Amino acid sequence: MSSIPENSTPVAGAGAAKARPAAAPKLNIIGLEKTEYKGGNSTLCNGCGHDSISARIINAAWDLGLEQSQVVKFSGIGCSSKTPAYFLGQSHGFNGVHGRMPSVATGALMANRSLHAVGVSGDGDTASIGIGQFKHMVRRNVNMVYIVENNGVYGLTKGQFSATADRGQVLKYAGTNELMPLDICIEALAANATFVARSFAGDAKQLEALLKAAMRHRGLAVLDIISPCVTFNNHEESTKSYAFGKENEIPIHELNFIPSYEEITIDEYDDETEVRLHDGSWLVLKKLGEDYDPTDKMLAYKTLENARTQQKLLTGIFYIEPEKPSLVDLLNIVDTPLVQLPVEQLRPTRASLHEIMATL
Amino acid sequence: MSSIPENSTPVAGAGAAKARPAAAPKLNIIGLEKTEYKGGNSTLCNGCGHDSISARIINAAWDLGLEQSQVVKFSGIGCSSKTPAYFLGQSHGFNGVHGRMPSVATGALMANRSLHAVGVSGDGDTASIGIGQFKHMVRRNVNMVYIVENNGVYGLTKGQFSATADRGQVLKYAGTNELMPLDICIEALAANATFVARSFAGDAKQLEALLKAAMRHRGLAVLDIISPCVTFNNHEESTKSYAFGKENEIPIHELNFIPSYEEITIDEYDDETEVRLHDGSWLVLKKLGEDYDPTDKMLAYKTLENARTQQKLLTGIFYIEPEKPSLVDLLNIVDTPLVQLPVEQLRPTRASLHEIMATL
Amino acid sequence: MSVAVQTSPQVAERPRVVNDFNINVATVNGSGSQTSNSLLIRSLFKMGIPVTSKNLFPSNIQGLPTWYNIRLSSEGFLARREAVEVMICMNGATVAEDMASVAEGGIIIYDDALPIAAHRKDVNYYAVPVKELVKAANLPYNLQKYVGNMIYVGVAAHLLEIEMDELRAALVWNFGGKTKPIEMNWNMLLTAFNWAQANIVNEQPYRCARMTGFNEGKVLIDGNTAAGLGALYNGVSFVGWYPITPSSSLADAINTYAPQLRKDPETGHLTLAVVQAEDELAAAGMILGAGWAGARSMTATSGPGISLMAEFIGLGYFAEIPAVFWDIQRIGPSTGLPTRTGQVDILSTYYLSHGDTRHVILFPATPKEAFEMAGNAFDLAERLQTPIFVLSDLDLGMNLWISEEFEYPDAPMDRGKVLSAEDLKARGGKWGRYLDEDGDGIGYRTLPGTRHPMAAYFTRGTGHTPYATYSERPEDWENNLLRLRRKFDTARDLVPAPVVNEVAGARIGIISVGSNDGAIEEARSRLRNAGIETSYLRVRALPINQTVRAFTEKYDTIYVVENNLDGQLHNILVNEMPVHAAKMISTSKCDGMPLSARWITEQINQ
């Protein structure tokens, strides 16, 4: 989801957009109320982290003024993968099979390059059964926001370990996990990802900024979001619990997203780094602790490996490479979405067939 | 393949073993000629890198005095995966389905923990279709030598790109590869591998040392071996060609393997590092260029990422963690191989059934 | 507290209906009603009453409508019955339709906080002040929701006359003797019971009463637990699995009982390995690897998992590797409804994988059979050297059934044709992995690790000779397939034989399979009452054998009754017996519910 859908340019120019907060607080830049971005009623457990994330997606989409008809939602199978039914109700959604969302999304997005895509998966869906398709989608840098709602457990099948479960994690039925976790962010990095971030379902502000940046990134934006499963993995010792997240989240920077339609002057603060996204939006990173340069891949590995070993919940954007081409850019295909080609472009001429026949 | 098969202790003690080179050059420590370690005739192309690797495996196994009946061979599908038929003809072999060798090996090795295993796969078999099972096998640290015969191409299906193909690699039929490669070694590291090495089919000495160390490692030893496909990807520009390998291989250290049955005194040379393997063997790394500490994971990431970006062929052992438990150690199962348990241990008592029935 | 008296006009005292009605409990899932429902069914069972339960739960974790249906049948019919006489309404989301669903003359026990749409005149209502009772019980806040479910148990105990001692015993059993939850729940239950006694004049007709003659020597258990126990008692040594409803509880049962049954007393270590795989492809690969190495290996999955295993199972078939695949069927195609039952994978499993493949399938009908077939499956897998499927379903697997006690497996395990180092020595090392020495299509195998220089062979999914060497020769290919067919024919008389119940003079035969059993028996009884005699053959395995042929031959019409849309068993039978094809009538239905005797009766008695 690299750029603003064509028809969602500010209704009254940049100036008007700037005045928005004062003028009409309930309408976004394409004139819609936030409720329009809702989906069906959630059937998840009360308090499930996944529901918070849905709310953040709704906010981010509304804020960016996404045209829902130009958005597609993909998911696999799991509690997390159900959520696309609960946001952006006016967008087409595709709830696929377990662990294989990437391939479905890849096909759809190559067939129609103008679509903007949000994919939602779970840690089981992505890191256990789905790690293969995940890696290859990352490698292809397909244009999509790839959200992993990571709770370290299989929610929908009632509490088994996923491959992101912490070593030592204890579950009621499954016992103690003895294996080191796969780390979604490290996996993404290893497969040459161009946007790698982690957040926490309980950190609304950061998450929204990240979602917006991800929606404006060209290529695959991987968002590993710690999202507590209140039913099966919310005891305090779990690094995927609310309690742990609220106590222990360490943002590596403060994040601000400034959409392309807002005129800004980037001030030269010492403690801020700006990353210009492909569509002209900006991601502003404000220093919190150590310096963090999100274009330094080795720093990303190091930061993430240390966090994994020490079971620390670091959040923020670990790595970004805004200019790398996405798969559709590499395929040498026409600009018109393939699904919109007229028959003349789909069927070669009669003469051409005669020519070929003559050569055989 | 963590330790010497129980019955392959030196026939005449360590002293005799030391005297071996002088006494009977054609018999190994369990009294066998090298030809006994051969398999069927290869049906690969003349000059295929995979055949060189088979020869190295034969040498290493003979040198270590492996008891073939206690060794099992696994593979997927591909030219590379055919090779287990061409070495260790007296070992059971299992040529499975494409990309799914890891699961078959895992099941067999849990069922019989006393077996020593060598798995052979290709880059397509492991990095394309098989990356999922590969990652999970690494994560589980199953006791096996996992060899990837990496030629950057699908040999058996005649020359398509695999996921390890270099960016910019050109193939006769498939054109130019635009995507960054997956790097087997980085993938292994990310999944918490305990033994990560790369070698080159043309570097007999290094490869044999690595093979022996891998066979003595506890857990999964990943060997990414560049193995030229002389038929489809051997032009000079390919980093997976003989010409490139011979010209450009950069060993990060000189490697020596010293088996546990050889008495050695480790001298304190400045330019040598020793790693003690689980069974008491030693891997001696002699400094060549920069210092390299193979227990430093971050250094491994850095070295490998740089090599990937710069398309350099670095070889050697990048990372080793000799003391981590392997899957079978974590499963809380009896020491006797499960397949050898007597019926009394497989069938609970009659009384126990009555007890259970009474509770229902 | 408010006094709940009957609000609908009721014609005086009606004749008692004892042990012959349906209770339906409507709750919200994840609310703890599972415990309450299990108390109900267990205490009724312990009172000697034939009962069955059907748990109708949604495919989510918490907050959606759930129904627990308990049928009492003094005659011992254990199939699903549609009508509901006693409705317990605890869920506002469905209360209107729940109340509407009650049979004429039935009763409704309901939370008085629920909105009631319409008052029917033909049923009795019993409002229960749930909120006030919970309050009175003074429960910790976070447990109110869970423990509150005891209220309907208490009220039902009064109205239906369920024995309080049995409820108490069930509670103790349920919490494994843990005092705190037992007392808290009991307190709640008792409070509700007392309230009901004090406030409800029990004029309604439905009653439970202790009886004998049916439940003696029986247990109450679900099919998945039975299967898990069966595996443990029959030497399972490797389980590779991936969670999927409704099969997960089979692996759970193995994990639960393993420490008790399969622990080495000296070391405390287990004599089996259970590995949760990363997906079903890996689970299949693992158990094939383990089976190849010589373990009794198995997995449990459901439709989507079976589909994912298709390629690997072709390998298992063609490389001839023993392994057992349990498919606890749920309805599909695709993800379908994970919490609804069906016998929908018969065809796709029988022909699973590309190329010419057909597989041996076992079909348990009861928990006892699930227990036994767990053993049969291993014996067959090792004898036939091939993947064996056991097709259970959600109804059998996850619902509680009254089952005969399981018999201890006395017969020695059949480990099949395995050559040891000594055997090889005796043969002078001569053997062929795929050589049909015995004419039964089954070769000999060696296990990796066998200490003999001729022991090794190379396993592959590609063409091979009798000596396991690679071959592309047409004759080798064809001969190998013909041998596999011979092996399949060998299987016909090794698999569990069909169960046949023939009635003299019957012209109609019924063939069915698996968990339909109870419904078929009940339908036959109904048909008999209507003057129609039927004979019945229950297929317990594929491929079929002579018994099925003989049965089919004998009757004018054969109804093939099954719980799917396409008549999948019918399809296979028609193919096995094309000469009888014309008289075999496919009688199938698939809506996610177990078949009912009524529906079957209607199909046959048209």
Place this chain on the structure above:
Amino acid sequence: MSVAVQTSPQVAERPRVVNDFNINVATVNGSGSQTSNSLLIRSLFKMGIPVTSKNLFPSNIQGLPTWYNIRLSSEGFLARREAVEVMICMNGATVAEDMASVAEGGIIIYDDALPIAAHRKDVNYYAVPVKELVKAANLPYNLQKYVGNMIYVGVAAHLLEIEMDELRAALVWNFGGKTKPIEMNWNMLLTAFNWAQANIVNEQPYRCARMTGFNEGKVLIDGNTAAGLGALYNGVSFVGWYPITPSSSLADAINTYAPQLRKDPETGHLTLAVVQAEDELAAAGMILGAGWAGARSMTATSGPGISLMAEFIGLGYFAEIPAVFWDIQRIGPSTGLPTRTGQVDILSTYYLSHGDTRHVILFPATPKEAFEMAGNAFDLAERLQTPIFVLSDLDLGMNLWISEEFEYPDAPMDRGKVLSAEDLKARGGKWGRYLDEDGDGIGYRTLPGTRHPMAAYFTRGTGHTPYATYSERPEDWENNLLRLRRKFDTARDLVPAPVVNEVAGARIGIISVGSNDGAIEEARSRLRNAGIETSYLRVRALPINQTVRAFTEKYDTIYVVENNLDGQLHNILVNEMPVHAAKMISTSKCDGMPLSARWITEQINQ
């Protein structure tokens, strides 16, 4: 150079055998013999002679025995024929059996460096001094092996009287006009030809002679290329695939011809996307995604790939997504023999995926049909909104066939029931994705990106209502499946109709499928000569329709002829027509080779 004269005693001049014999070329694969063989077949074709080739190659890259069998048939029979009259032996590893395999009276052309085990008296030998001729040609060292194969072409040209002009033309065609390889090879060929002319007295009877009446208006092409072209001419816009023999050349053909046929003239960009997936699961997922988004999407694979796709295809079926799956069948089970043919995936594809599924399958018999069915498949996929399978096989897909020229697809593409934003507006936004408005079982769909607030719907593999909302209700489930069955019935008359050839007075009917066609026609001719008339129906698609029923009804006996072990089509026909089950005889064989007319004749004329 040595002079090769006939070494075996030969009975004077024998009657000429013109255009009616088999040539078999035995070489080593990866040796370049492919080029030589293609010259042979192409020049014979251009001489107007009906020819067929069967390339029998091993599943490796280089160094193993390969045979290239060319049949000349003046009557125009294009099926495999077993006997070999002209054997060309260039491979020492198989020379003994190759020489032994020649028919009585046949000839053997061989590399004189090869060891000859036994001299037969009933055949003529022609030794060729390959090494010396190569030397004489003065070739660059690294090309000697490849170019050396031209020698047998030159010798055969002399002995069999293949026109040198046509060989030259074929060579030019083969190297796309590139002078250097053309001249080098031609030089070699000519040297050999001249040598043969000078040294071999051509007394043997086999001759090729230009003829007319058959090849006019025909082309020489393999089925995979035809299918690729068909896809390109019928609007394919997304291909997701994974390499697997024998299907890879289908994707290759698309990649080869796309720049010529599907390039936007202005930008030079393509109007289709081809993505090599990481495996077949991903390929299936990709084309379902693309089909869902509105593209004409397809994949090409073989048995193992189809098995891996099973879960995804269930989703495609149940969520009703158009996509086309080509299965170029090779023999299985399991990895089987990647380079051997069979019609072995009919059953597993028809019932692919768990749950109640049945799929539409098309069966091309000729390259022309492969071209056409590529279009039919897209039309059907979009009309029926479901995965469509096209089952070709290695024989059709990878061998060269004489085919009628392809006709330009004039009919407009059927893009199915798709609602645009305007349509939605006209309807006031009212529609139901799975609502059967038209009674044909097919709902309407919208494509993502449709700019209308009511356009969106949610696609899922779980239970759903006609309005695409989630549902667990039994009625919804059952109704949905019943609608899918209705849709399947709609398919019966939309798919390509069977080809029927009925003979008055025939009592025997033959039903067959796909690439057996030639063998069947030839067998029918043989049977006719033996006084047995047969009628013939070639099934071109599943599910079957009334035509197949009527045909089956009409004949006393129906032979269902197919190239697999289990009689897979027979199985399906028996199920579709149980009343006729008894008279349908399964006539099947599976050894990796295409069926021969002789075998079929024997089966029917027993």
